[in-house]
Amino acid sequence: MTVAPEAPAPHLTRTLGLRSLVMLGLAYMTPIIVLGIFGVVAETTSGASASAYLVAMVAMLFTAASYGRMAATYPVAGSAYTYVRRTIGDRIGFMVGWAVLLDYLFLPMVIWLIGAAYLNAQFTSVPIAVWVLLFIALTTVLNIIGLRVADRANFILMVAQFLVVLLFVVLSIASVAGDHGGGALFTLSPFNHTGATFSGVTAGAAIAAYSFLGFDAVTTFTEEAIEPRRTVPRAVLLVALIGGVVFVLVSYTTQLVHPGGHFADSSSAAHDIAIKIGGSLFGAIFLAGLVVGQFTSGLAAQASASRLMYAMGRDGVLPRSIFGRLSRRFSSPVAGILLSALVGLLATFLDVATSTSFINFGAFVAFTCVNLSVIAYYLRHRADGLDPVRNLLLPLIGAAVCVYLLFQLDRHAIILGLTWAALGLCVLLYLTRGFTTAPPELAVDQPE
Numbered sequence: 274m275t276v277a278p279e280a281p282a283p284h285l286t287r288t289l290g291l292r293s294l295v296m297l298g299l300a301y302m303t304p305i306i307v308l309g310i311f312g313v314v315a316e317t318t319s320g321a322s323a324s325a326y327l328v329a330m331v332a333m334l335f336t337a338a339s340y341g342r343m344a345a346t347y348p349v350a351g352s353a354y355t356y357v358r359r360t361i362g363d364r365i366g367f368m369v370g371w372a373v374l375l376d377y378l379f380l381p382m383v384i385w386l387i388g389a390a391y392l393n394a395q396f397t398s399v400p401i402a403v404w405v406l407l408f409i410a411l412t413t414v415l416n417i418i419g420l421r422v423a424d425r426a427n428f429i430l431m432v433a434q435f436l437v438v439l440l441f442v443v444l445s446i447a448s449v450a451g452d453h454g455g456g457a458l459f460t461l462s463p464f465n466h467t468g469a470t471f472s473g474v475t476a477g478a479a480i481a482a483y484s485f486l487g488f489d490a491v492t493t494f495t496e497e498a499i500e501p502r503r504t505v506p507r508a509v510l511l512v513a514l515i516g517g518v519v520f521v522l523v524s525y526t527t528q529l530v531h532p533g534g535h536f537a538d539s540s541s542a543a544h545d546i547a548i549k550i551g552g553s554l555f556g557a558i559f560l561a562g563l564v565v566g567q568f569t570s571g572l573a574a575q576a577s578a579s580r581l582m583y584a585m586g587r588d589g590v591l592p593r594s595i596f597g598r599l600s601r602r603f604s605s606p607v608a609g610i611l612l613s614a615l616v617g618l619l620a621t622f623l624d625v626a627t628s629t630s631f632i633n634f635g636a637f638v639a640f641t642c643v644n645l646s647v648i649a650y651y652l653r654h655r656a657d658g659l660d661p662v663r664n665l666l667l668p669l670i671g672a673a674v675c676v677y678l679l680f681q682l683d684r685h686a687i688i689l690g691l692t693w694a695a696l697g698l699c700v701l702l703y704l705t706r707g708f709t710t711a712p713p714e715l716a717v718d719q720p721e
Contacts, residue, residue, distance in 0.1 A: 289497050291504045291511075296431050297494060298512030301487030301577065303384075303570035305434050305562055307520045308441065310484065311527055312542025318477035320466030320533040322524040325477030327464070330517030332478070332678075333485040335671030336640045337513035339647045341506030342664070344492045346650065348501035352492040353639040353646075354584065360646040360653070363712045364701060369642045370585055371697030375690070376635030377578040380486075381571050381613050383632060385409060386620035388567030395560060402621040412572045413614045416579065417600070417607055430569040437562030438523060444550040445526040463528035479681035484520055486636050487570070488512040489643070490577040493584075579609030590704070590712065634690025637679040644672035 289297070307326070315322040343356040353373050358366025389404035449457050491508045495501045498508075527543065530550060536542040547559035583606035586596025600607045651664035682690075704712055 287497055287499050287501075289494055289504075290499050291508055294491050294494060294498055294504060294508035295511050295515070297573050297576070298488055298491040298508060299516060300431055300569040301490040301573040302485060302512065302516045303434075303487075303566040304516055304519045304523075305438050305566040306484050306570075307523045308438070308527065308543035308547075308559075309387075309563060310480065311524060311546075312536045312539030314477045314481050314524070315528060315531075315542070316534040316536065316539045317480060318466075318473050318534060319468040319470070320462070320528060321464055321469035321474050322477065322481075322528050322534075323463035323521055324465065324469070324474045325481045326484075326517065326520040326524050328474060328478040329481040329485060330513070330521065332671075332674040333482060333488065333513050333517065334510070335667055336644055336675060337488050337509050338663075339644045339668045339671055340489050340492055341509040342647050342668075343643060343650075344495055344505040344509065345502045348495045348498075348505065349584075352489060352581065352584075353643045354581065356646045357642045360649040361642070364705070364708070365642070367590065367701050367704075367712045368694065368697055369639060370581075370590065371700070372635040372638040372690070372694060374581060374585070374635070375693045376486075376632045376639065377574070377581050378613065378616055380632050381412070381574040381578060382617045382620045382623075384567050384571040384574055385412075385617050386623065388564050388571070389620065391560060391563050391567070405617065405620045408568065408571055409614050409617045412568070412575050413610055415572060416576050416610045417605055418603055430565050430572075434562055434566045434569060437558060437565075438519065440555070441547065441550075441559065442523060442526045444555065445530045445546075448550040449526075449529045458529065460529070462532055463525045466528075466533060468533075476681070479678050481520065482678055483633065485513060485516060486632075487573070488516065489639070490573060493577045493580045575610060575613045578613045579606040582606065582609035582612065588712075633682050633686050634679070634693070637675050637682070638690070640675040641672050641679065644668040644675065648672075 311322060314325050318325045340352075343360075347355055347359055349355055354366060354370030357369045385405050385408040388408055389401045392404045393399065393401040446458060488509055491512055492505060495505050498504050527546060530546055531542070537545070544556060544559060548556040551558075582591055582596045583599070585591045586593050586598070586606075586608070589597075591597070595608045596606070596612075598608070599605060645668070647664055647668040651659050651661070655661070655664075701712065702708065
């Protein structure tokens, strides 16, 4: 009797090139969100929103360089979790992974909630829970089918989102030139408006930096990237740079249309400006663009969260039999995708302000520790001729900036973050039997 050969175990497939990685990272960031929070940043900076985004972009590029450096050194899934484990230590790596899990696990929920809130404001007869469920269902199905399908859908939707942003910029320029002449387009006012102060700009930069959260998500797709040592570092920097340029340009032109930082309602300022520059029709198009942006961002965020849980499942940090396995049919981490969808249901019970406080703590902890992991790697291997500026000075600046941003978070975010960290410490104590053994080692490293 002939025994049929056992089917090969499913594995992550390398299908993502540089363009796909950049698109996934930009989708995670949702470039159109610069308009969603424009009023808040402009109000904080007293009309110097372009300066806030410029400062934030420079700050994030330091950290993006560190992520790229680590992705080239360790081309496996896991992102900050993997980098810190390999360079600083297992226990600290576990705590960073736990902090990142807070960010990744709850971010899709926040994204779906924001999109649902926009739709509910326009279609008040439809309950917000219905929109949340629609977001969850569509993104979950696409991510389970696999990144090849999700990547195609993501590319189309990202193009639509960029077209809306481009149209907003063009209409803003036309409005300013029509009202005040072409010379009014060339001014430093959006960078240094009357009444703007250094403290106001840096406070605005701390808020603007939240728009950049997501450039690091590219590294979670390392095991699905073609030539990861080359493409992933380039993609990380390109995402941060492209996103930053878009943010500065959009905030500059939007600030020209509405100088200063006084609004009837800062939270919806961009929608009011859209109607001013393009009428009711463009106001509707702008709203549609925001919703599309939330959908593409949710698609990328859920995919990233599931791959982090897959990496932690392979380690045994999360139950390996559940999270450390891939679907044989789709080769996707279905358990992580479904858990992310389940957490998303909490959006039906929370508001945007409460839900966003969950994610900020983990993001800046991860950013700080990735910068430190580059320094640790340099101190261990500096005899190999590593560049001290690239591997010591730049990540040191990146870490300092991230610590500063961490302390700009509101009290509620810090309390929630510390509570989550305390829970993670309890889990670590259990896994290591009171620190008497090491945390589970990395079980599987996919070959390049």
